Amino acid sequence: MNPDVLIVGGGVVGAACAQALATEGCRVTLLEAEGLGGGATAAAMGHLVALDGSDAELALCRLGQARWNALAPDLGAALELDPCGTLWVAADEEEMALVKPRCEAYRAAGIEAELLDARALHEAEPHLAPHLPGGMRVPGDSVIYPPAGARLLAEAAQRAGARILTGIRVASLEPHGLRLADGTALSAGCVVLAAGSASKALIPRLPLVRRKGHLAITERRPGFLHHQLVELGYLKSAHGSDTDSVAFNLQPRPNGQLLLGSSRQFGDEAPDIRTTLLRRMIEQALSYVPDLAQVSVVRAWTGFRPITPDHRPLIGPLPGHPGVLLACGHEGLGITTAPATAELIAAEVLGRKPAIDPAPYLPSRFPELAHA
Amino acid sequence: MPRVIVDGRPVDVAEGALLVAALGLPPVACRSLSGEPRGPLCGMGQCFECRVQLEGREVLACLTPAREGMEVRRG
Ligand SMILES: Cc1cc2nc3c(=O)[nH]c(=O)nc-3n(C[C@H](O)[C@H](O)[C@H](O)COP(=O)(O)OP(=O)(O)OC[C@H]3O[C@@H](n4cnc5c(N)ncnc54)[C@H](O)[C@@H]3O)c2cc1C
Ligand code: FES
Numbered sequence: 001m002n003p004d005v006l007i008v009g010g011g012v013v014g015a016a017c018a019q020a021l022a023t024e025g026c027r028v029t030l031l032e033a034e035g036l037g038g039g040a041t042a043a044a045m046g047h048l049v050a051l052d053g054s055d056a057e058l059a060l061c062r063l064g065q066a067r068w069n070a071l072a073p074d075l076g077a078a079l080e081l082d083p084c085g086t087l088w089v090a091a092d093e094e095e096m097a098l099v100k101p102r103c104e105a106y107r108a109a110g111i112e113a114e115l116l117d118a119r120a121l122h123e124a125e126p127h128l129a130p131h132l133p134g135g136m137r138v139p140g141d142s143v144i145y146p147p148a149g150a151r152l153l154a155e156a157a158q159r160a161g162a163r164i165l166t167g168i169r170v171a172s173l174e175p176h177g178l179r180l181a182d183g184t185a186l187s188a189g190c191v192v193l194a195a196g197s198a199s200k201a202l203i204p205r206l207p208l209v210r211r212k213g214h215l216a217i218t219e220r221r222p223g224f225l226h227h228q229l230v231e232l233g234y235l236k237s238a239h240g241s242d243t244d245s246v247a248f249n250l251q252p253r254p255n256g257q258l259l260l261g262s263s264r265q266f267g268d269e270a271p272d273i274r275t276t277l278l279r280r281m282i283e284q285a286l287s288y289v290p291d292l293a294q295v296s297v298v299r300a301w302t303g304f305r306p307i308t309p310d311h312r313p314l315i316g317p318l319p320g321h322p323g324v325l326l327a328c329g330h331e332g333l334g335i336t337t338a339p340a341t342a343e344l345i346a347a348e349v350l351g352r353k354p355a356i357d358p359a360p361y362l363p364s365r366f367p368e369l370a371h372a
Numbered sequence: 373m374p375r376v377i378v379d380g381r382p383v384d385v386a387e388g389a390l391l392v393a394a395l396g397l398p399p400v401a402c403r404s405l406s407g408e409p410r411g412p413l414c415g416m417g418q419c420f421e422c423r424v425q426l427e428g429r430e431v432l433a434c435l436t437p438a439r440e441g442m443e444v445r446r447g
Contacts, residue, residue, distance in 0.1 A: 219423065219430050220447075255405050296430045298420040 005349060006031065006178060006188040008170045008202070011041040012338040013327050014194035015150040018157035018164065019071075020342035021192075024350060028162035029188075030154065031180070033169035037150025039196045040334065043303020045215065045251055045261050046146040047228050048336045049086055050111055050138060056312055056360035058109060060337045063356050067339030068144065075152040079144050080254050086141040087116075087124060087227035088234075089132060089248075089288060095232045096133040102232075103136050113138050127224060127291045135232065143228055143251055146335045153338075170195075173202055176323055190323040192345055197306040199328040203321075205368050206314065208329055210304040212271075214263040214278055218295045222256030231288065246280045248288050258295065260285055264305075264332075271302050305331045308366075313337065315344045315361035319370055325349070326363050374440040391433035391444060392422055401433055402447035423447065 005021050007014045010032030018030045048065050052058045072081045090096040099115055106113035114137040116124060121134045154164045169181040177187035193199050200208045231248040249261035263277045278300055285292055306329050308314060313334075314326040325348060327341050344361065347354035363369045373384050376394045385393040392399055392412050400409040401422045412422035415434050422433040425445040433444075 294429075296423075298423070 004028070004189045005192060006186060006190075007192045007194055008178065009033075009039075009193070009195035009198075009328075010036040010150065010154060010164065010166065011039045011194065011196050012037060012146060012150040012153070012335055013196070013330060013341055014192070015153035015157065016338040016342035017192050017194055017327055017345050018162045019153045019160070020339070020346040021349060022157045022160035022162035024346050026346075026349060028157060029186075030157065030162060030164045031168045031170055032164070032166045033195075035166055036154050036164070037147035039198075040303050040305060041150050041196075042147045043213070043215065043301060044146045044335050045249065045259055046144045046149070046335050047086070047230075047249070047251060048142045048144060049228075049230075049333070050106070050141060051333060051336075052105060052109070053311065054360075057333070059356050060313075060340045060361070061333060062111070063340035063343060064333075064337040065140065065142070067343065068142075068149075068336075071153075071156070071339065074156060075149070078148045079152055080148065081142055081144050082252075082254055083139075083142045084252060085137055085139040085227050087121075087135055087137050087229050088232045089121070089128065089135040089229055090232045091132070091288075093133055096135075098232065099134060099136050106136075106138065111138065112140055125226060125229065127289050128229075129288055129290055132288065137227070141228065143253075144335065149335065149338075170202065173321065173324060188323070190325060190349055192325045192327050192349075193318075194327040196328060196330075196334075197304055199306070199326070203318070206326075206328070207309050207366055207368060208314075209266065209307050210269065211307045211331070212263070212265045212268045212302055212304055213261065213332070214273065214281060214300060214302050216260045216278065216281065216297045216300040217253075218258040218260070218292075218297050220256035221258060221295055224256070224291075224295070225250060225252040225258060228252070229288065231284075244277065246277065246284050248281075248284045250285060250289060250292075257298075258292075260292075260297070262332075271304075273300050273302060306334075307331050310365075313341065313361055314363045314369075315341050316348055316358055316363055319364050374438050374442075376438050376440075376442040376444060378444045379446055385438045389438050391424065391426070391431070391436045391438050391442070394438055394444065395422075395424070395433060395446070399433075400446060 004027040007030040229250040251259040308329040314329040383394040413419040
């Protein structure tokens with residue numbers, strides 16, 4: 001057996017890479033240690049969001065959104081793609097003052113964005129607290145069901161000829177291939193490392209840390225909410241570096257359940273639910289949507305985002321390891337950006353021009369990765 | 373013996389029983405979106421599979437004592 005491309009990891013990123021590479025005619029084998037989409041992918045909210053923390057972040061998000069929309073008909077209804085849009089909610093007049101420039105920045109980037117005053121905000125979402133002054137609607141954002149996304153992409157890859165193997169753990173990367181936990185050596189033209197946070201176990205010098213997040217989901221309340229709500233202060237929380245933080249996020253699931261996010265913590269490596277943080281998350285949500293007090297939470301869980309020092313993922317060749325490509329470190333945006341990552345990886349493998357400039361995501365931007 | 377009303381029908385349960393005792397055998401608390409029956413699994417407030425509507429609020433049948441006249445609806 002001598003496949004052209006070996007992909008390590010069957011989260012949303014590995015599955016998207018398998019789909020893109022197999023569709024473009026590569027011989028692909030994907031190796032997943034456990035089950036497809038069971039890592040960070042299973043924990044995520046599935047908000048496909050155009051986030052403008054930087055130009056590079058926005059470019060990757062937008063390409064990801066466009067690719068998900070193009071893939072959706074082929075992936076089928078189980079993806080649960082819901083074009084609900086995002087409603088960014090200002091907490092007070094101070095945040096409201098930021099909405100106008102933010103709208104203008106989105107429009108300048110070619111993204112539809114609509115400023116909502118208090119009245120329009122409450123017409124759009126009647127359960128929002130009466131004192132909230134307004135916000136911004138981004139109708140092009142949407143929501144999917146992440147673990148189904150990973151599984152459906154892997155199945156699409158399989159239809160295009162890829163081999164998808166689960167329950168197979170990679171123990172080490174070797175020159176021109178890799179070694180499995182059972183000792184088997186596999187060789188390949190190239191290896192794509194898409195093992196999420198666990199990529200660091202295979203290449204210890206990767207600048208990756210894990211940032212824990214809590215989510216909770218409620219009973220079914222169809223019609224309670226129409227958009228994915230996010231507090232306007234979210235970017236502060238998403239890109240802040242040290243302290244534990246909580247940012248309000250509320251998502252309507254197609255079955256009527258409400259998915260509530262999220263916390264961000266460093267240095268807590270245990271998957272256990274921290275009730276103090278969950279309580280902070282719920283109290284924060286109640287300040288935006290007081291009627292949530294009437295809705296019961298049925299489950300809560302945690303997940304880990306793979307974080308890089310500059311908050312951009314690692315996509316592209318790893319210097320000093322010929323044939324090894326990284327596709328990891330996607331933080332809180334990996335669901336959105338997985339198909340964009342796959343495009344960059346496919347372009348690199350096939351030696352063709354990528355749809356966007358790959359430079360901001362190249363691993364070699366970090367000095368510890370620039371030299372072997 | 374308290375009598376509770378489940379989906380409009382009277383059900384008598386033993387003194388001191390929890391609401392799960394009024395959900396039949398096998399007990400059914402709610403239905404999945406595809407209509408499959410769902411019922412209590414853990415009996416100790418962890419799995420949330422025994423949710424029923426009690427006077428407009430969702431409660432866990434395995435933790436809620438049955439009292440005379442309670443009106444319960446199953447989802
Ligand atoms: C609480 C929370 C909410 C989030 N919400 C969103 C959101 O709304 N929108 C968004 O875009 N993103 C969101 N994210 C981010 C998103 O979940 C991640 O960026 C994304 O899932 C990363 O995917 P991945 O494929 O890189 O990693 P993973 O999903 O972790 O997949 C890695 C896979 O590799 C496998 N693996 C590991 N080691 C090996 C090995 N040695 N051999 C073989 N296989 C191996 C693992 O079993 C796993 O399946 C959220 C994250 C969290 C934690
Ligand atoms: S039976 Fe599990 S919570 Fe009630």
